[in-house]
Amino acid sequence: MSPMRRPRVLPSPSRRRLLASLGALGAGAALAGCGGEDASADGEAHLNFQWWGGDERNVATQKAVRLFERRNPRIKVSVSFTGYDSYFQRLATQVAAGTGPDVLQMDYYQLRSYAANGLIADLGGPDFSGIGIDEIPQVYVDADRLDGDLWAVPTGISTQALLVDPAIWRKAGGLPKPGWTWDDLIEDVGPALRKAAPDRSPLTDFGRYSETFDLWLVQRGKSLYKDDGSLGFTQADLTAFWELTARLRDKGVFTPPPLTASYDGSTASSPLVRKLSAAEFNLTGTVMPYFEAYGDISLVPFPTASAGAPLGLTAQPGMMCVRRSSAHRRQAALLIDFLLNDPAAGAALGVVRGLPPNRRTMNRIAPGLGEGDRVVYEYVSALERRFTASAIPPSGSDEDKLEFRRVNEDVLFGKKTVREAAAEMFEKYNTTVPQG
Numbered sequence: 001m002s003p004m005r006r007p008r009v010l011p012s013p014s015r016r017r018l019l020a021s022l023g024a025l026g027a028g029a030a031l032a033g034c035g036g037e038d039a040s041a042d043g044e045a046h047l048n049f050q051w052w053g054g055d056e057r058n059v060a061t062q063k064a065v066r067l068f069e070r071r072n073p074r075i076k077v078s079v080s081f082t083g084y085d086s087y088f089q090r091l092a093t094q095v096a097a098g099t100g101p102d103v104l105q106m107d108y109y110q111l112r113s114y115a116a117n118g119l120i121a122d123l124g125g126p127d128f129s130g131i132g133i134d135e136i137p138q139v140y141v142d143a144d145r146l147d148g149d150l151w152a153v154p155t156g157i158s159t160q161a162l163l164v165d166p167a168i169w170r171k172a173g174g175l176p177k178p179g180w181t182w183d184d185l186i187e188d189v190g191p192a193l194r195k196a197a198p199d200r201s202p203l204t205d206f207g208r209y210s211e212t213f214d215l216w217l218v219q220r221g222k223s224l225y226k227d228d229g230s231l232g233f234t235q236a237d238l239t240a241f242w243e244l245t246a247r248l249r250d251k252g253v254f255t256p257p258p259l260t261a262s263y264d265g266s267t268a269s270s271p272l273v274r275k276l277s278a279a280e281f282n283l284t285g286t287v288m289p290y291f292e293a294y295g296d297i298s299l300v301p302f303p304t305a306s307a308g309a310p311l312g313l314t315a316q317p318g319m320m321c322v323r324r325s326s327a328h329r330r331q332a333a334l335l336i337d338f339l340l341n342d343p344a345a346g347a348a349l350g351v352v353r354g355l356p357p358n359r360r361t362m363n364r365i366a367p368g369l370g371e372g373d374r375v376v377y378e379y380v381s382a383l384e385r386r387f388t389a390s391a392i393p394p395s396g397s398d399e400d401k402l403e404f405r406r407v408n409e410d411v412l413f414g415k416k417t418v419r420e421a422a423a424e425m426f427e428k429y430n431t432t433v434p435q436g
Helices: 013-031 055-071 084-096 111-116 138-142 166-171 182-196 210-219 235-250 257-262 284-293 329-341 343-349 359-368 371-386 397-412 418-432
Strands: 045-052 075-082 103-106 153-156 160-164 279-283 298-300 318-322
Touching: 045 055, 045 084, 045 329, 055 075, 055 329, 055 343, 075 084, 075 329, 103 329, 111 318, 138 153, 153 329, 160 166, 160 210, 160 284, 166 182, 166 298, 182 235, 210 235, 210 397, 235 397, 235 418, 257 397, 279 284, 284 371, 298 371, 318 329, 329 343, 343 359, 359 371, 397 418
Parallel strands: 045 075, 045 103
Antiparallel strands: 103 318, 153 318, 160 279, 160 298
16 A cells, blocks of 8 residues: 555455446446536525545535535535545445536546546536636646546645654754755765664665655656556666665665565554654655654655756645536536635635645645644645656556555565566556556
8 A cells, every 4th residue: 555645455356346337337427417407496506525534624624615605505515525445435336326426536546547437527628617727836737637638626735755853864964955866865864864863774665665666767757657547667667666775775774674564554553653764755645644643754855866857756636526427517616616716715624635736825824834734835835846747547556556565575575586576567567557
């Protein structure tokens, strides 16, 4: 699973059938309800809005929705929410039945499947002209595009970072500046961290994550996936990445294999939180759990191939979509626009969906941010201009992420050489990812 993100499990046979049904039933489900009136007989429009999240997100989102209803008394919004684990199981069932929410939260790894099967609307169409995106940096908007069409709008900002213990890193010489290199980490920073905190590994091993492989590729002008969903790298690239991570292990920079394997992505099992490492890869949206479980955390970008190379950081925004068969497209657009751009909605939502993508909203709420959120805000603000829009992953990429971890653990425990593991994983990618 991804580090400290929503847990992702290999789909059970029943879930695989549901996911497969998206393609088989997509056309019929997409057409169901098309051509319906924008309002009921009494002149009111009734929207259904569905998302996943914890208590804080749920309370804040409902507050923003009620504000919207007061501004738009002829639009009524029914809300429903659940945890991530059951969200897409439920959504797939609804879609298969030709129903589902008008406005829905979407996951980066599911967007391509829902768009390809005609289940969500192109938000670039005239029905959605009411959604204002002028105050949203283009890189976040582009991250929601497929084949030039806008299938979602960003609702929260996230990117990659190394989460570090600032006291240890300062003792070792200070926090590195953007442009520090992999050689700097191996030859200078790693040894200094070992000296500053001899009871910790300098970094939690991140060789098991396809996300860090993608970051490494972007630094080299490539990517895990191309815009059409096909592979953007070669077997030699994967071999080189895992050779780099093997070198980091051999040099004592990474956590030892048993500790690495024990990290299941939860806060409790985090080597950094357990004070067994001095830094850890994760997404900026996970910073608050670290602050709550560990204390003071700073964010630094990954090392790069050379001082002038790209940082490899990609825009990975939260997403909101409209069901293609919704009979209330214009009203759905009004709701989304309100949540994105209205000052009152911005104040109600705060950062429960990540940093707001609307620049004005972000600047308005920034003075009131807590310590952890401020760390994220300062990191993103300083580096945002160097982000790139990541290609939307193809269907099946969730399973590949789990396989990437499994194959990497074979290397960790000496069951396979790097070259053998890279060949196996590349073959796996070629069986699940369409080739351009």
